Amino acid sequence: MSNTDLEIVVEDPTAPDDESPSVANRRSIEIVVSLLLLALAVLLGYDNWRTGIDWDSTGPQPGYFPFYLSVILGGASLYGLIAAALSQQAKTETFVTRAQLRRVMLVFVPTALFCLATQFLGIYVASFALIAGFMRWIGRIAWWKSLLTAFVFTAIMFVTFDVAFDVIMPKGPLEAALGR
Numbered sequence: 001m002s003n004t005d006l007e008i009v010v011e012d013p014t015a016p017d018d019e020s021p022s023v024a025n026r027r028s029i030e031i032v033v034s035l036l037l038l039a040l041a042v043l044l045g046y047d048n049w050r051t052g053i054d055w056d057s058t059g060p061q062p063g064y065f066p067f068y069l070s071v072i073l074g075g076a077s078l079y080g081l082i083a084a085a086l087s088q089q090a091k092t093e094t095f096v097t098r099a100q101l102r103r104v105m106l107v108f109v110p111t112a113l114f115c116l117a118t119q120f121l122g123i124y125v126a127s128f129a130l131i132a133g134f135m136r137w138i139g140r141i142a143w144w145k146s147l148l149t150a151f152v153f154t155a156i157m158f159v160t161f162d163v164a165f166d167v168i169m170p171k172g173p174l175e176a177a178l179g180r
Helices: 026-051 064-086 098-121 123-138 143-164 173-177
Strands: 022-025 094-097
Touching (some): 026 064, 026 094, 094 098, 123 143, 123 173
16 A cells, blocks of 8 residues: 555645745844833833832832843843844744735734724624624635624624623624614
């Protein structure tokens, strides 16, 4: 029996192209992330220093423990920054290609828009739009199936959270019009 009889290979027609050009190398991403974490550590350190990092008669002040956590985060960020700057291998290693970044953005952008839409439309209408949109444009599923699935899921979510458990969820104009 040959190896081809033992395994079935199914290729994904939407998989990213192996020949796609590099958008960023690993070194540049590691440097950017280390700098962002270092900036966060400085901001947190300053804010906790401002609220107090000493011991007083009742024990540690509110910023004592978070301040030292931010010092540790800052130290780790500096280590990561130096390691990334000195790494020769990371300079040539691709972090993300154009095709891979496109696939990530296909999920990230609608999810970010969902978060924004939730503020204005409420969670149920925004969830309906996100689910139907993902199913239709990314999954290439028929409109009627996408709309039906989004409606059923959103209805189940409404009944579960709003009716059964009485959880306060972000509401929009549709819920206000329906008296909820």
